[in-house]
Amino acid sequence: MKVDVKTHVLENNRTQANMLREKFQDILVVNMTGSPGAGKTTVLEQVIPDLHKEYSIAVIEGDVQTSRDAERIADLGVEAVQINTMGGCHLDAKMVAGCIDDLGKLPDILFIENIGNLVCPAEYDLGEDFKVTVLSVPEGEDKPLKYPGMFRNSKAVIINKVDLLPHMDYDIEKVEDEIKGIQPHIEIFRIGKNTRESSALLADWLAACLKKKRA
Ligand SMILES: Nc1nc2c(ncn2[C@@H]2O[C@H](COP(=O)(O)OP(=O)(O)O)[C@@H](O)[C@H]2O)c(=O)[nH]1
Numbered sequence: 018m019k020v021d022v023k024t025h026v027l028e029n030n031r032t033q034a035n036m037l038r039e040k041f042q043d044i045l046v047v048n049m050t051g052s053p054g055a056g057k058t059t060v061l062e063q064v065i066p067d068l069h070k071e072y073s074i075a076v077i078e079g080d081v082q083t084s085r086d087a088e089r090i091a092d093l094g095v096e097a098v099q100i101n102t103m104g105g106c107h108l109d110a111k112m113v114a115g116c117i118d119d120l121g122k123l124p125d126i127l128f129i130e131n132i133g134n135l136v137c138p139a140e141y142d143l144g145e146d147f148k149v150t151v152l153s154v155p156e157g158e159d160k161p162l163k164y165p166g167m168f169r170n171s172k173a174v175i176i177n178k179v180d181l182l183p184h185m186d187y188d189i190e191k192v193e194d195e196i197k198g199i200q201p202h203i204e205i206f207r208i209g210k211n212t213r214e215s216s217a218l219l220a221d222w223l224a225a226c227l228k229k230k231r232a
C-alpha cells in the first residue's frame with residue numbers, strides 16, 4: 018500500500034486549523050510570511066502602534082531559535098508569545114494551538130510571524146483569516162515567479178525596503194505585474210523606512226478587514 022505522507026500531514030493540519038478558526042471567529046488572525054530578513058518584524062513594529070490605539074493586539078512569534086522578535090514586540094507594549102521550532106522550517110496549527118492559551122484573552126487582532134521561508138509556510142494553514150507575505154527589494158526581482166505558491170496563497174503582499182530602490186536594479190512595476198499574474202486579486206503595499214504613510218495604509222486595510230469580518 019502506498020501512503021502519501023505529505024497529504025496525510027496536511028490533512029491533519031487542516032483539521033487542527035479548522036478547530037482554531039472556530040475559536041478565532043470574532044478576531045482577525047494574520048499569518049505573516051516571507052524570507053528571513055524581509056522585514057516581517059519591522060512591518061509589525063510599524064503597524065502595531067497604529068492599530069493598538071483602537072484594538073487589542075497580540076503576536077505569536079515563530080523562530081527556529083531565540084526570543085529576539087518576541088522581545089521586540091513586547092517592547093511595543095503588546096502581548097507576545099514565542100514558539101521555537103528548533104530547526105523546523107514552518108509553524109503548524111498544532112504549535113499555534115499549543116500556545117494560544119498562554120495569551121489569556123484573545124485579542125482583536127492576532128499576528129502570527131511565521132518562520133522565514135517562502136516554501137512550506139505557504140502550505141500550512143494556521144487557522145488564520147489570511148496570509149500576508151513580506152517581500153523585500155534586496156531579495157531580487159525573481160522571487161514571485163520562483164516561489165509562486167506563497168503568492169497564490171496570500172491575500173496581500175508587502176514590497177518592503179522600497180527606500181533601497183535607488184540603489185538596486187529592481188523594476189517594482191514588473192514585480193507587481195508578476196505577482197498579479199500569479200494572483201490577480203492580491204493587495205500590494207509598498208513599504209520602506211522613512212515612508213510612514215505606506216505602513217499607515219496597511220494598518221487601515223487590516224482594520225477594515227477586521228470590521229468586515231465582524232459586520
Ligand atoms: N533599508 C531598510 N531596511 C529595513 C526595512 N525594514 C526592515 N529593514 C531591516 O532589515 C533587517 C531585517 O528586518 P526584520 O524585521 O528583522 O526581518 P524578518 O526576519 O523578516 O522579521 C533589519 O536589519 C531591519 O532593520 C526597510 O524598510 N528599509
Ligand SMILES: [Mg+2]
Pocket residue numbers: 057058059086130
Ligand atoms: Mg522576524
